[in-house]
Amino acid sequence: MTSRLFQFAAPQAFFPIAGKLIPWFAVLAGVLALAGLYVAFFIAPTDHQQGEAYRIIFIHVPAAWVSMFLYLVMAGWAGLGLALNTRLSGMMASAIAPTGAMFTFLALWSGALWGKPTWGTYWVWDARLTSELVLLFLYLGFMALKAAIPDPVRADRAGAILALLGVVNVPIIYFSVQWWNTLHQGASVSLTRAPSMAATMLLGMLLMAFAAWMYSFATAFSRVRAIILERERDAEWVRLQRAAA
Amino acid sequence: MLETSALACERGGLRLFSDVNLTLAPGGLLRVRGANGSGKTTLLRTLAGLTRPAAGEVRWRGNPIGDDYRREMLFLGHAAAVKDELTVLENLEFSSRFSCLEISESKIKSALESLGIARLADLPARYLSQGQRKRAALARLALSAGVPLWLLDEPFAALDDEGIAQLRKICAAHLAGGGMLVLTSHQDVEIACAAAWSVELRG
Amino acid sequence: MHSFVSVLRRELQIALRRKGDALNVLVFFIVVASLFPFGVGPEANQLRAMAAGVAWIAALLAAVLSLPRLFAADHADGTLEQMLVAPQPLALVVLAKITGHWLLTGLPLALAAPLIGLQYGLPADALGLLIVSLLIGTPVLSFLGAAGAALTLGVRGGGALLALLILPLFVPVLVFGAGAVTAGLTGINPSAHLSLLGAILAVSSLIGPWAACAALRVALD
Structure with a gap:
């Protein structure tokens, strides 16, 4: 079993598998997103306090969930690479980071758009928005560090150490921001206190979260294929691939 | 006894050398030769345990190098520290x-x-x-x-004739006492010893 | 243990012969903190409410300013290489460097902080809290900062990159450190803040040196 896993962990073996899986994940992402948006716009009831504007929650909350989840996945890959010295792990971490940063940005952007009609201001120092902002900084730091080290193997290992350092700190940061928020503002202006959760709303958010997850697979896999080709450009199998194409 | 088996090193994704097999016994001198950029320093740093080899391994007294090795090895790099x-x-x-x-x-x-x-x-x-x-x-x-094993990177660089003579004397005494010496050098400085090898790195 | 003592002694010896370095960081700390009133106006109540945050942010910036030098000189002159090949645990060497960094930057900042507190009109008990919070919190900056300094060692644009990597990790220290003083000002018991700050110190004293050692091995690979 483990040897099979290691076999797929070789970039050369993973390259065609990822290529075959990408269309499936892309289609799944599209179908789930359509279903989620249908629930969001046509099934979920209008909120009696916030009116229609609250519907942005179907983008905001799934994006926030997936952005945090992707950071964990990225750190997991990075840690695996550091411990087992597998080449693919660092490449996967590099491939996931931009998608994670994109969802973090989406959560911030949608939070701002939600804040304007609801509280008349684009930015509130709400606990979730603030945590997302710090998370965005962590993603940017990870990508900046990897970009600044020219040797890919060293960049992978340094990035892995940073990601692990970040993953220990994320819960501490999240907790400290929560604490800071309740102490300074009370919960009156907070995105965290969403309208009372109806079952259909949860369904819509879950569908959107799964759509975002499948989208992450598709983009990370296509990005990792590009990274594999770039790093293994001198390898025999890449040359054969190029000759065949 | 210092040994390497099928040692290979990469720098920035470029293979510097591969399949380097060395053996160094007490009293032995090993010269690492090669053009600029052929990986002499990298080989020495790999022997010191600073650089991780891309393939193969370095063994000391039959075991992979570890904490004990650092007690019995002295490494002097380019920078004087x-x-x-x-x-x-x-x-x-x-x-x-x-x-x-x-x-x-x-x-x-x-x-x-x-x-x-x-x-x-x-x-x-x-x-x-x-x-x-x-x-x-x-x-x-x-x-x-x-300290049985000395790894010296360009030890004669920047030294005048007198300094070179003094260093030769110290190295020869070390080898005569059963020590081992690995050095990289551009100059061909004669060092008295029982057994000398050299390894030529080609890009 | 003797390697810890000898490295620490050497750090202090070198610092004593280049007093300017540590002094500049301290002056930077005071200058930054003194700039805020020019930006926000001299209104006494507002300044008092800002005092802890300003002192703490100035401390974070001063730490970030001093961190690139933590390993850079040793890296450039080959000392770091010798530390990695020496028959001494690298963790002890790193711990000694971190301790030296704190003694030369964190501790002086904590002791100079009342000066800023007075500028901002903090009452006596809040001044005490500011010192205590900085005494517990600044070692965290050295522990986590050492990891950042090691990760950016020899990397181009290292200083700005170091700030980007490490400042987000300082958020909890800022929240609980400045929070303790503000809590004291508003009559809330600050012991919860200080305990949490202590917990963060404990965590960072484990992960900081680990990450710094691992990153140094990568940087010198």
């Missing part, structure tokens, strides 16, 4: 204490004398010339007779 703010004496005291060498005032003094820098002992290292700085770093060798 001499602190500007400290005097020559303080630098030597620190570096030898840090490598767990037995030192005494008289030993330190004779070490400085053997490289002709005893009169500079109390001078802050910032006032040293390039060659004097190199001598200050090499003075540690005179205290390290008990």
Whole structure:
């Protein structure tokens, strides 16, 4: 079993598998997103306090969930690479980071758009928005560090150490921001206190979260294929691939 | 006994050398030769355990190199590891204490004398010339007779004729006492020894 | 243990012969904190409410300013290489460097902080809290900062990159450190803040040196 896993962990073996899986994940992402948006716009009831504007929650909350989840996945890959010295792990971490940063940005952007009609201001120092902002900084730091080290193997290992350092700190940061928020503002202006959760709303958010997850697979896999080709450009199998194409 | 098996190293995704198999026995001298950029320094740093090989391994007394190895190995790189703010004496005291060498005032003094820098002992290292700085770093060798394996990267660079002669003497004494020496060098400096090998790295 | 003592002694010896370095960081800390009133106006109540945050942010910036030098000189002159090949545990060497960094930057900042507190009109008990919070919190900056300094060692644009990597990790220290003083000002018991700050110190004293050692091995690979 483990040897099979290691076999797929070789970039050369993973390259065609990822290529075959990408269309499936892309289609799944599209179908789930359509279903989620249908629930969001046509099934979920209008909120009696916030009116229609609250519907942005179907983008905001799934994006926030997936952005945090992707950071964990990225750190997991990075840690695996550091411990087992597998080449693919660092490449996967590099491939996931931009998608994670994109969802973090989406959560911030949608939070701002939600804040304007609801509280008349684009930015509130709400606990979730603030945590997302710090998370965005962590993603940017990870990508900046990897970009600044020219040797890919060293960049992978340094990035892995940073990601692990970040993953220990994320819960501490999240907790400290929560604490800071309740102490300074009370919960009156907070995105965290969403309208009372109806079952259909949860369904819509879950569908959107799964759509975002499948989208992450598709983009990370296509990005990792590009990274594999770039790093293994001198390898025999890449040359054969190029000759065949 | 130092051995490597099928050693390969990469730098920035480029393969520098591969399939390097070396064996070095007590009293043996190994010269690493090669053009600029052929990986001489990388090979030496790999032998010191600083750089991780892309393939193969380095073995010491039959085991993969680890904590015990660092007790029995001395590595001097390009940079002299001499602190500007400290005097020559303080630098030597620190570096030898840090490598767990037995030192005494008289030993330190004779070490400085053997490289002709005893009169500079109390001078802050910032006032040293390039060659004097190199001598200050090499003075540690005179205290390290008990360390079996020496790995020296370009030890003769920046030294004048007198310095080269002094270093040759120290190296020859080390080898005669059953020590092992690996060095990279552009100059072909003769060192008296029982058995000498050389390895040529090609890109 | 003797390697810890000898490295620490050497750090202090070198710092004593280049007093300017540590002094500049301290002056930077005071200058930054003194700039805020020019930006926000001299209104006494507002300044008092800002005092802890300003002192703490100035401390974070001063730490970030001093961190690139933590390993850079040793890296450039080959000392770091010797530390990695020496028969001494690298963790002890790193711990000694971190301790030296705190003694030369964190501790002086904590002791100078009342000066800023007085500028901002903090009452006596809040001044005490500011010192205590900085005494517990600044070692965290050295522990996590050492990891950042090691990760950016020899990397181009290292200073700005170091700030980007490490400042987000300082958020909890800022929240609980400045929060303790503000809590004291508003009559809330600050012990919860200080305990949490202590917990963060405990965590960072484990992960900081680990990450710094691992990163140094990568940087010198």
